[in-house]
Amino acid sequence: MTDAAHSGSPPRSSILTPDARTRKRNAAEARFKYYGLTAVCLGLLALVVLLVSIAINGAGAFRQTYITLDVPLSAEVLDPEGNRNPADIARVISFGYDALIEDAMEAKMAEAGISIDGLDAGDAADIVSSEASAQVRYFVLANPEEVGTVREFDLLANGRIDAFFKGRVTMASAERDSNVSPEQLRLAEALKEDGALVQRFNWNFITNPDASDQRPEAAGLGVAILGSAYMMLIVLVLALPIGVAASIYLEEFAPKNRFTDIIEVNISNLAAVPSIVFGILGLAIFINWAGLPQSAPIVGGLVLTLMTLPTIIISTRASLKSVPPSIRAAALGVGASKMQSVFHHVLPLAAPGILTGTIIGLAQALGETAPLLLIGMVAFVREFPDAPPDGFFDPASALPVQIYNWTQRADPAFVERASGAIIVLLVFLAIMNTLAIVLRRRFERRW
Amino acid sequence: MPVFWLIVIIGLLAAGGYVSGRARALASADGDRRRLHSLPNFYGLNVGLSALVPALLLLILWTLLQPMVIDQRITSIIPDDAIPETSTRGLVMSDVRRVAGGLEGLVNLGVISEEEMSELSASDNDIRQSLAEIGVALGADVRPEVLEAAQSYREWSNRGTMAMTVCVLLVAAAGFVLAYLRTDRNLRARNIVERGILVLLVAAASIAILTTLGIVLSMLFESINFFRQYPAVQFFFGTNWSPNFRGNSDLGILPLLWGTLYISFIALLVAVPIGLMSAIYLSEYAGRRMRAVAKPMIEVLAGIPTIVYGLFALLTVGPLLRDYFAQPLGLGNSSSSVMTAGLVMGVMLIPFVSSLSDDIINAVPQSMRDGSLGLGATKSETIRQVIVPAALPGIVGAVLLAASRAIGETMIVVLGAGAAARLDLNPFEAMTTVTVKIVSQLTGDTNFASPETLVAFALGLTLFVITLALNVLALYIVRRYREQYE
């Protein structure tokens, strides 16, 4: 045997039988893998819990309780002069319409044979939202010829009544609530049996403007969605050309010098500056110094533009970089100027990537809240802004700010609406991101 | 919107310049484009851009400078004795501006005519009333000095706007004419246009610098104002935060910094292990299908706006922690707490940490893995003893970036952490952060000269400096790390 050569080496072991140490090490390996899997699952779990909790909280906002009543548009109340002059009719403010709704409710109860002990006519009519009188008034102002007739209206039910059918208000809690009584709830139940009170999909949530603290049932996202759309328009119009121009310069033309370095460092730092700092910038520069109006989409749009620029520049540079140098060389080779080679060849090839980056930047801007708080977009705005460009200077809200605004109000119905608004926001974001992914898939080129 | 129409006119002029410049160039070459130095389009662009760009630049510059110049003039008009004891020149000026804006609105709406306007005097009580009707609410009746100043303010602005319109149009026309006259078949139009475009590109790139400058200057000036009214030592080392809008506030930053750091610490405690481990699992262990599903799903977390996380903290996590942990353990009754905000912020940071770590782990060369596996190490031994130590600088950089994110995060803490500034160790207690206080001091009706409002700028500057330092450090570390393996 050749034993001498083996001296010093450890006893040979078979690889077919794992030794104790290997078994231990494999157990550690399995444990480690299990930790990793746990981490992934925790991340996914967090996502699921987040989405489910928002969905559960917010789904209710899309269904609203309505009461159908035949409202007598009595001429004595609405047009005391009797000449159907719109100016005279307009003199009757919403408050004057309350009596009509009271009558309508009384008539409805009589017709359906509902009588509730301890519920007077005023309280009975209070199960209709106080927004209802305004709703009837707008109708009358738009159609003065209808005065004197009886019209059927789908009126919003009071927020507490709506909450009753969504389970937030119970008979027991109504006992203690000064805003709603058990009798009113019983009336609502009776009307539901009669078919006059229904729950249905609530388009008004998307289209209505915000409403005051007392009327969560009427609050909607109309102004906020329009405000956000205006800001996105401004961001798109400003950030895309500026971002692309800056990227082209840095990627294609910039000489390697101090100035370029400073710009590079600035861009990478701006991408990481907390968003609230941009809000301070907006407040100090655009509002206090340049004198632009508070709460206006123009200011929000400018602030979001500055915030989005680094994102767009970074993604645009990446897509410019991915265009192979041979394309540039080919263009220069046939006598195109550097500028022509960039604008005729490189930029079109990089366009899908630029677009994708822009959409993702816009999606980020759409969800941004903190800077908008500082430039006054939390203000209560009920008026729709005008059409652009004037509308850019009108007060407006924005989707994420509206959500924040609603979380600060007392009535729990606003919490439901905030969650509902988040669903709307997330749907917009999902659409934008899907668009970005589709663009990337469809036009992505591999060199 | 006269400015809007001004822009439209310049735009039309530019379009006209394009067409006529192109035509003139072709005409100078007798319609034979081969005899031109550049393509016909370049001659058109030359004229168009000459009309458009200088005029637009002037417009922008004028719009920025006019308010400053006018402010300067008007401020000197206001006599010193017209400034009340309790107020400052700046406050009076903002009143003047608002009144002037209101008067302008009244004239535009036709409520009063231009003649009536010049005869207005402060004794007319209805000025405040009429202003309120068009949405300009004033705290007190308009004093004669203010009205006078407001009127000259309005006059100056109107004059300025007029002058601007004339100047801008002149510049546009001059640019048009000059470029048009120079148009000739031998003009090197392409070179001129390309140089012009290059200048525009440089200008676009410089906006990054301007933004940073704007951020720093806007916060620096107001912070200096703040430190004139409130001692810096008390601000940086004060342990008490209790703003009081009647004055005599304690504005110590330490409780806010403590809350910020405590919450960020908890967030990192959640995000770093989970983010890092899931990055390791997905890049080293998971099969292709699992990776294709799980990775984008975790990245979805990064696309969710922070307001959504804020509401999640407020509605779900906060009450859950209070009912199942804080109250049974007797640690507190608040649903907004350091723990709530920290946990939710941690979830928000998971995708951030995991995608950064993923990049960093993938940057470790395969040969390093082979070397370890070839020696008979298991995968986990390779990861823990070779890959992670090799990637450590990068991971530290990623954690610093995540920390800077956490420190600057606003909406989650506004909705989840509470508003009480305190120095406490109990994580189930509500605490507050620098960002929350910036929001609360700058929203609502505040007097822009009081230290209670100005402190927000000092807070913002502190926040900016801290996050900037973290970012610069992190970017430096990450860059050094990448260079090591390139």
Add this chain to the structure above:
Amino acid sequence: MNDMRLIERDSTMKDTKISARGVQVWYGDTHAIKDVSVEIADKTVTAFIGPSGCGKSTFLRCLNRMNDTIDVARVEGDIRIDGEDIYDRKVDPVQLRAKVGMVFQKPNPFPKSIYDNVAYGPKIHGLAKDRADLDGIVERALRRAALWEEVKDRLSAAGTGLSGGQQQRLCIARAVATEPEVLLMDEPCSALDPIATGQVEELIDELKENYSVVIVTHSMQQAARVSQKTAFFHLGDLVEYGETGQIFTNPQDRRTESYITGRIG
């Protein structure tokens, strides 16, 4: 027994350490190794030569199951070390790789100190009783890799700070420290300058006293200098396998001859 006769015999007659039969490897759809059978002797340097992409490195990586780390790779056939099938389900690749060490093309020291680089294997395999024992193992491995004299004063310096040749010898020391029985070397000198290459080749020559060394090389001169047996691979086939001297002076196959004389490769 007839010990004397064994020793006198030529190297072909040494104990067989690894025997591979009918080995096939696929990378996805690519058939990288086609039915290769080879017997590798103990205490011998065996060289795998052949043009780029011929499968020699792939085959080498089969011998310690490094191909397991590549998702798309599939190995068929029978490879035995000391008569034990290394692709048996019961075999733990970790234990196998402790027995079959590997040195790679590019020096790949870990970003740790020189000491920790060498001690890494012994630590994970639990070869050292205590610190002193570990010190001994590290010193022996470094001496065996002919690096001890150069680094003994700076064991705590980073391994990545060494020169290319030193790094590769550090990697060899690292592989040797786990006391393997077979040492696989995948073009260990391709990233080194001629002087460092000379040092490593000298080292390989010494290593064969204790190990069975398998070396993949691009350089025929190197194969001729260091190996006793040579296998020539071409397009995934093992074309010829035999005594190094015979392969280089009297190749049996036309393809081998073309390669040696420089017509293919």
